[in-house]
Amino acid sequence: MDIVFIEDLRIDTVIGIYDWERRVRQTLSFDIEMAFDNTRPAASDNIADTLNYKDVSKRLIDYVGASSFGLVETLAERCVAIIREEFGVSWVRLKLSKPGAVRGAKAVGVRIERGTPTH
Numbered sequence: 001m002d003i004v005f006i007e008d009l010r011i012d013t014v015i016g017i018y019d020w021e022r023r024v025r026q027t028l029s030f031d032i033e034m035a036f037d038n039t040r041p042a043a044s045d046n047i048a049d050t051l052n053y054k055d056v057s058k059r060l061i062d063y064v065g066a067s068s069f070g071l072v073e074t075l076a077e078r079c080v081a082i083i084r085e086e087f088g089v090s091w092v093r094l095k096l097s098k099p100g101a102v103r104g105a106k107a108v109g110v111r112i113e114r115g116t117p118t119h
């Protein structure tokens with residue numbers, strides 16, 4: 001299975017369950033793997049044949065930046081749904097990290113996988 005990935009995409013947003021978290025913006029980090037058959041763009045050398053990681057990144061920056069969920073679980077699920085529905089990706093693995101949210105931990109968060117690879 002081929003993968004297009006986005007690593008450590010950092011986006012500021014309102015996220016969290018506590019009162020103070022509703023009043024500030026925190027930086028989240030996204031690591032995303034997306035199944036995609038890269039043989040066609042490799043043969044054509046044409047950006048139009050790719051799963052364009054810049055387009056995916058821009059869409060998530062806009063969406064996450066404007067969101068204000070309580071749980072990282074909810075945000076992760078919505079981001080994966082956008083990638084699958086709007087970019088036609090059959091399988092996505094997404095890790096959402098919230099750095100510094102727990103004293104003593106570098107980061108906490110969730111990792112989810114949705115869908116089935118079609119190739």
Ligand SMILES: Nc1nc2c(c(=O)[nH]1)N=C([C@H](O)[C@@H](O)CO)CN2
Pocket residue numbers: 015016017018021070071072073098101102
């Ligand atoms: N499984 C989760 N646990 C916790 C979450 C979360 O979104 N998912 N959120 C918090 C707080 O917002 C925390 O990040 C503040 O430090 C606690 N646990």
